[in-house]
Amino acid sequence: MFASEVLRSVDNMASKRSNTFKVLLASLAVAALGYVLRSPSLYLRRETKSSLGYPKDSLLNFTELTAEYGYLSEEHKVLTDDGYILTMFRIVKARNCHRAKRSPPVLLMHGLLQSSDSWIDSGPDAGLAYLISDACYDLWLGNVRGNYYSRGHVRLDPDKDPAYWKFYIEEIGIYDVPAMIDYVLNYTGFQKLNYIGFSQGTGTFLVMCSEKPGYCDKVKLVISLAPASRQMHTQSKIFRTVTQTFYRMEGLLSMTGLQEVFSKGGFSQEFVAFFCQLSGVTERLCEKVIDAFDHVDSTHLGSITNQTTRVLFGHFPAGTSVHNMARYGQSMNSGRFEKFDYGREQNLVLYGSEEPPQYNLSATTVPVMCIYGKNDGLVDTRDVEWLMAQLPNVLEMVKVEDPQWNHMDVTYSQYTGDTIFPKINEYLLKYTSA
Template identity: 35%
Template sequence: MFLLLAVITVFNFLLSQPSMAGYLEDKYPASVLEDTTLDMFGLTRKYNYPLESHYVTTEDKYILRLFRLPRPKARPILLMHGLLDSSITWLLSGPWSALGYYLFDLGYDVWMGNARGNFYSRNHSHFNPDTDKSFWQFSWHEIGYYDLPAMIDYVLKQTKFAKLAYFGHSQGTTTFFVMTSTRPDYNEKITVMSALAPVSYMANLQAPLLPLARNFMTISGNTINEFLPRTDLWRTCFISKMTETTCFDLLYQVVGKDAEMWNATMAPVHLAHFPNGCNMKQIKHYNQLIDSGRFRQYDCGPAANLKLYNSTQPKAYAIKKITAPVALYYTYNDHLSSYKDVMQLARELPNVAEDCLYPNKKWNHMTMLWGLKARELAHKHMVEVMRKFES
């Protein structure tokens, strides 16, 4: 989640380096470079997969874009990305590795959501994100309270199923916990939730760049709304061997270093489609969780809290109301989701379907999503657990 600060730091440094524009083209295969320029439809066409685009309007009038690898009449699955990410993250590693393709190949109807404010869901019935600050008055609380229910209801209506399976990564888990604790009726619409690198409690976070993140937010104040929208600056990481190494090292500082599972060949593809933009308030909300040690709603200050929550302190999310089966998948070397905090969550969740702390001490925040052997070592087991809840 604090990749944003690493990106700023590295770009300021890298842009001062001499141009070596041919490095990217000389080192990486043409097939990989092609994927850096393709959108969701371009990627799926390249690999001969069908894709549909759908639009959903939330109760508070945000217009969200959903993508679907369609299998009519098959069981639906909703995949939800993390902070600064988008639906394309589930496809970036290719048909041989990416979870989205894998689930489709297994016979599922795969839907991929986009949270408000990212590259694919930058739209509203009334507000213009380029000119109206009102568009950006949300945190991940609103994503959980409004966006996920709107997507789930739409998918179930389209597929005529009563329930769906849910996969979330990072913020995609946080928002699920928000939804099922504040709108508990949605627990009944989930067969099982698979939480990859779950984020709720954050008291034990050990992110090396956290002090830099705090300093940046103090300096920026409320002057920045949208943060790190998609650009072509990722190419700066590949102007030379030195800049490439610097980018990789900074990425490791953010998510944890796992060089063995890091797919360096596909790195331009991953970085070309990430980050995808978010709202600064989402990051501030996470920082509040770190400071408080609690999983609770946005802290607006004592006076505003009193009006919103009838208390000077923000309201804690009622984890006991999350009754849907939850499978937890987490790692030791995750700088953005401490295994100690996930263990606390596991103790409080009333219906833990799987509590899986991977034994490899190097796996990081992205290993289960983009890792070289993620399918063999993680995805297959996740599917096995998911299938136990199919009836």
Template identity: 35%
Template sequence: MNSISTTIILLVSLPASLFVLHTRSEDAKLNFTELGMKYGHSVEEHDVVTEDGYILTLFHIPGDTKGPLLLMHGLFDSADTFIIRGNLSFIITLANKGYDVWAGNTRGNKYGRRHKYLDPDAGPKFWDFSFHEAGYYDLAALIDFILESTGEQSIKTIGHSQGTAIHFVLLSTRPEYNEKIKGFIALAPIAFLNNLIPPVSTVAKKWQVINKFLKASGMDELLRDHSAALDLIQLLCSQGLIGYDVCYVLISSPIFGFDPERIEPDFWEVIMGHFPTSTSRRSLVHFAQVSDKKRFAQYDYGTVRNFREYKQLIPPSYNLEKVTTKISLIAGENDNLSRLKDVDILRTVLPKEPKYHVMEPILWNHVDFTCANDMDVYLYPYIFSSLQDFE
């Protein structure tokens, strides 16, 4: 049984008297642009078209501090993750300091569900992508658009979770982009997934079976926005302490790491207004392959198509020796997805030794990198130190 089904069953089986259904807070309902306006900044929205036709929304809050800075989100997430903490958020903090801030989206999420020719509701072709395409096409298109718009030669970037993996994909497969990225801050770095622990490792091992079921059911898009199931989950998970205890403590914490000090019940309701958002089934398949094969490698289609795509029977590993831009890795000891042992593997294969920091709070988890209530105390000093180093 997947976590979505478990959440629904646990919540609907509770006595009705425990629920006092209430409207979600304003910040849970506002989109990126509306949140920017609420917290004092006008937001530009740009459509960026990738080489293969996907149309992505790129948000921009203009500034003049040391060139453009692009932020990229994780899996099942969107640019919203960098602004939902309001005045404490990445976007507002950077904008208040005068940075020229851009927040990108990858194909398939609520800000990337468009294509020049393909219909996301008309079959699997739109959803035939993984994090590889998000790096090779999406990140490249976003960077090129920003450079063309600003007249700059290079930008600085910050990625979280999958937002780091797509950087490693792009910089290793299109090494010319190492010159276009002046420096890259990787929050909760994801490349190698050799040391996952239950329940994440259990799901990864069984994903081949789960994937067959989802494929047979025609589920190429996962967690479609505004679907009945997702709307119900977000509603029920927003119901005060009950929703917090069931959805965050029991369901999400084993995946991300448990940290009740930094994700409080009131803010959990805001998170559930923006997360999760849709992605492709193939994205999870690709991550499961990385974990199962213990290789940060391209998508495994099977031997026949592998030979057609790659001219070899197994997919090639991403050549991280080609990643030469300045990198700052920031990891958390309580992160169940970006494990410190796996970050250590990444550090050893990068040709230039990256700046490296493990967050001091021992409970710092995967979500805390974008949502903790004390990011200004523990995280931002290292962000600004790294940005300064890139200069």
């Protein structure tokens, strides 16, 4: 179903060279189907990829890529209460900051299927990690369980133990986000930090506030970028189809041993990374697939450069669990922000009620500033406005002036320095010491 949605969505946009595009689309669709499987990696050495024309930035990890542009980064390991080993990065020296770091520290959290790399893939003139660091904030970047930076565990092997993958936003919110907050505060000696969450990065913060009393008190300010809670009005047909397919088929997939999806390093991810840099035609095709996936308005011209597209597919998607994807499919069927619905009988056993409990949004007492876009096909403006109406301490809701601003633009647009960073910086300064 995923492949057919990609074919239909992109085919409607292609008016010229239709026969060529159909062949290319068929090739990409085969790779898209392969994403569903944790297939063996077709490992190519970095040198081989470089000789094939891969962009250098797509081959580098976080510390290497930031160093390439004059930024010094550290890697930190964080242990959660349930045994997951997470990787965090800290940019300790920015290229354009020539004063002492501002305090308190800032924690920047990625969205679904992303990693910390998503904040630097668009380069030093546009990547939010670079822009925030250049403004002299002490920036930390998290990676949640299941992505390629955070596949460790004290006893479970993600390649062998299905139990590793029995998580969704609930566990990320209860264990991962608190562990990273505690680590940053313990390491830096501050009592509070400022938090920036994109999409799932906000949703899991809301889960934490609901399920971990007292943790909201460790945060001075939340900057919420395209926040994902309920997704009742999601307009992306591809995302809706994919996630709801996982929801309907989760039991069958588990029986076949499928627990991890959209992983970096599998055969299909390697294929798409190769395909999207193969030629100008394939680059444009990959851009059209992103457009079809994300935009409400299909006339969108795009603010993600060709170079960024080629780089991001070296790091994206970063992997997650089938269970987490199924939860997103489920969220599109409900007008509530709630826990996983296991069905009436199992809900009674787990929750003591026939319906899954709602997360307590009123527990998010920390001040919240929200930025969102009109052309977001994944997190619809109606769901954003619904969420903000439930929170008790919303400072401001900012709809990006560009009517074409969409979900992926938050991390990959070439225009973040002009569109969303000024407002982010404005609020960070309000809640930051000199």
